[in-house]
Amino acid sequence: MKRIAESTVRRLSLYLRFLEDFEKRSIGTISSDELAARGSTTSAQVRKDLSFFGSFGKRGLGYSVPELLARLRQILGLDHEWHVVIVGAGKIGAALAQYRGFSQRGFRIVALYDSDPEKVGRTVDGLQIRPMSALTAESHHHRPDIAVLAVPATAAQEVADIVVAAGVRAILNFAPQQLQVPDTVALKEVNMAIELEGLSFALTNLRM
Amino acid sequence: MKRIAESTVRRLSLYLRFLEDFEKRSIGTISSDELAARGSTTSAQVRKDLSFFGSFGKRGLGYSVPELLARLRQILGLDHEWHVVIVGAGKIGAALAQYRGFSQRGFRIVALYDSDPEKVGRTVDGLQIRPMSALTAESHHHRPDIAVLAVPATAAQEVADIVVAAGVRAILNFAPQQLQVPDTVALKEVNMAIELEGLSFALTNLRM
DNA sequence: GACGTCTTGTGAATTTCTTCACAAATTACG
């Protein structure tokens, strides 16, 4: 299969969200134009994005909402459960552990780790915080697919190495630290500083 | 000035971070190659990115770390203070209010708002939570440049309209809801669901 | 001060991504 651009995958996620909304409102059919309007893109872009995976629409009619929903879920790999471990039970880690969006979309949090002995043993949203030192051993049992890192920047690379060694194949990094991982491991960085600086740049350079 | 790509601005933020690190380690000079290695990009990319704004290096030598730092800060608009309001004092909003990275980089949180009367009046990190209804009036005084939205998805668009009307010209949106804003307003979305789905896609399609 | 080594800055080439534009398919309707 041809390589799919990251921008395409991001848009597929958006389309999925819009379709869920359309389904909730019992709309059975949707055109690429209507989908595009919701995501500030163009109908051609929507059709091109979908065309990488097959042809799901009916000419003259549009796309069946439930059908396209199912196809998108399948394409994005949301048709089965992923095991997630969260590392770091500070403010961000705890907020993530309680975030409903995870389980809603088939991401099951199987464990929450922290290296601080003070925090170990406490419970967050029904999940007991485990010591960092237990991660490797417990991973044989939990078989995590994805690790979410919510640790200080200074610890991030070390933790990344540990979870990769423990068999995790995807990392979502909230620490403000650029990580190095083998290219067999998928990596996404969420970095508020970068977003803020992007806004600062826009405020400085665009208009005024 | 030519339009600068978003990807370029993101990389400038990264370079800034690396340079801060080099400065801390008292490294006086850096080559585009060394900068590239830290950010998994290429030296040509680094030089091209910088070339949009001038020529800051010395052939045969590289870039002066303090000088390039200063120039990048200026380019990104980090050479003066921005006023930030946070809307939503739930888990995420509260965590953001306490996040040290804001003030460290010249983003001053001038107010924290919530519509829940239960939360109004409480203090988060020395900042009293104000009622949402006061935002418009108080903005005349605070003159916020940036609004950070940490509200439920269902409220996000309404809040966005309010802050835009109150004079905010940049929005950082943490709500899982695609916002519509006038194109005079800069907008960044941080959406964990999209990142997770990107990882799910990678796990499903790449290898295995 | 000439020579060798290094690294920038930047047009040109290449690759990637988006938009255009239109034939083909489907429905609606008289």
Place this chain on the structure above:
DNA sequence: CGTAATTTGTGAAGAAATTCACAAGACGTC
């Protein structure tokens, strides 16, 4: 059944981003 109105799927064109490649400048050394 035929015609008008839609809307998809997709090659081709266009735009944007990245990489190449090399002349020009700067330093170190003898």
